[in-house]
Amino acid sequence: MNSTMALIINIPTLFLLYIMIYFTQALSGKRQFYGVSLNSDYFTKEDFKALDKNFKVLVTIGFIVFSIVTLICIYVFKAYEIATLLPILGFCLYQFFTFLYIHNKVKKLKKGLSLEINNLDLEKTRLVLDTDFLNEKNRLIKKYSIMFMIPFIVTVLMGVYTMTQYNSLPDMIPTHWGPSGAADEFSKKSIASVGGIIAMSAGVGLIIYVSSVGSLKSRGKLNVDDLDYSKKAHLHYLNKFALTFLVLNIACQVMFISILIATVNTSSINIFILWPCTIAIIIAAIYQTYLYYKSPSKSKTAVYTVDDEDSFWIFGTIYNNHDDPSFFVQKRFGVGWTVNIGTTKGKIFFIVPFIIIIFALIITSSM
Known part of the structure; x- marks a missing residue:
């Protein structure tokens, strides 16, 4: 990698991350403001608007600073790999602490205003169980769960086949492939290196599968004022979510599977597989962001449920309620879903990605 390529890759990536963070609150729905449950009528009040503006200014400053750090890494130190990791990780950490700062400000402001304003909280409507x-939701989830499982099973079987070919693999195997599909990094063959590729593929595939099913099972919040329309809208959006999860x-x-085949054959990844899959993932993720933004469960008129209670959220981002059987719930800040760490399954799923990352770092360092 040269300085031009490092610049082309890293600055746009950092900018994309900045744009996503900058508009995160706008995508978070009409029920929470920076991780705090709030009547959306007050989102545009001066005190809350000032905090929103403060967050965006701080995030913009962070983007400028870490862009400069990226340029220094590229052009001063010629540290291209560090330029890919350090600024992005640093910016993510910076924006998290920026969010915490604004989140606490919002909590303090809400607490102070609640002494004189009695409708700051979300309206505590009655819960609807239809x-x-x-039944319709469960039928849809069951159908797509089977469809999600098929490609994952194929990946696992390909992993098993890869391990059966271990003795016929060459002494040096590919471990990384560039944008052209050509292998650009190799390591000495070992049980750890081959098994690491298989474990990473199967492990990440399992996380994607569980995340997809768990997200579809998350609580749907109907609108009691127009129940029939609300049910149709929820099922309509749930089906669209399921289709995007299927594409992903x-x-x-x-x-x-292509990575495992390339490992067995010590070959490149077919570019007509690499790029269409990459584009499909990006388009599906963008469309799912739009769907999440339009989700009926994030609207102001959705019923009040237990996950709307501020007391069950740590830092406004981590849901911890052992009395709620939900495995996944919708995020308060940002797009997507998060696990309920109050459940055993939630604790396991919350920890597993960190274990996979540590495992990957150990394998990488040993190559």
Whole structure:
């Protein structure tokens, strides 16, 4: 990698991350403001608007600073790999602490205003449990769960096949492939190196599968004022979510399978697989962001449920409620879903990605 390529890759990546963070609150729905439950009528009040502006200014300053750090790494130290990791990780950490700062400011402001304003909180509407809606939702989830499982099983079988070919693999195997699909990094063959590629493919594939199913199972919040329309809208959006999850599952698993095939054959990844899958993942992720933004469960009129309680959220981002059986719940700040660490499954799923990252670092350092 040269300085021009490092610049082309890293600055746009940092800018994309900046744009996503800058508009995160706008994508978070009409129920929470920087991780705090709040009547959306007050989102545009001067005190809260000032905090929103403060967050955006601080994030912009962080983007400028870490862009400069990226340029220094590239042009002063010629540290291209560090330029890829350090600024992005640093910017993510910086924006998290920036969010915490604004989150605490919002909590303090809400607490102070609640002494004189009695409708700052979300309206505590009655919970709606519609059996017809739940049955339709469960049928849809069951259908797509089977469809999500098929590409994952193929990945696992390909991993098993890769290990059976261990003795016929050459002494040096590819461990990384560039944008052209050509292998650009190699390591000495070992059980750890081959097994690491298989474990990473299967492990990440499993996380994608569980995340997809868990997200679809998350609580749907109906609108009591127009129940029939609300049920149709939820099922409509749930089906669209499921289709985007299916695209993500298939594209990711095809990529993993291609990596395992390239490992066995010590070859490049077919560019007609690499780029279509990459583009499909990006388009599906963007469309899913749009769907999440339009989700009926994030609207102001959705019913009040237990996960709307501020007391069950740590830093406004981590849901911890052992009395709620939900495995996944919708995020308060940002797009997507998060696990309920109050459940055993939630604790395991919360920890597993960190274990995979540590495992990957250990394998990488030993190559």
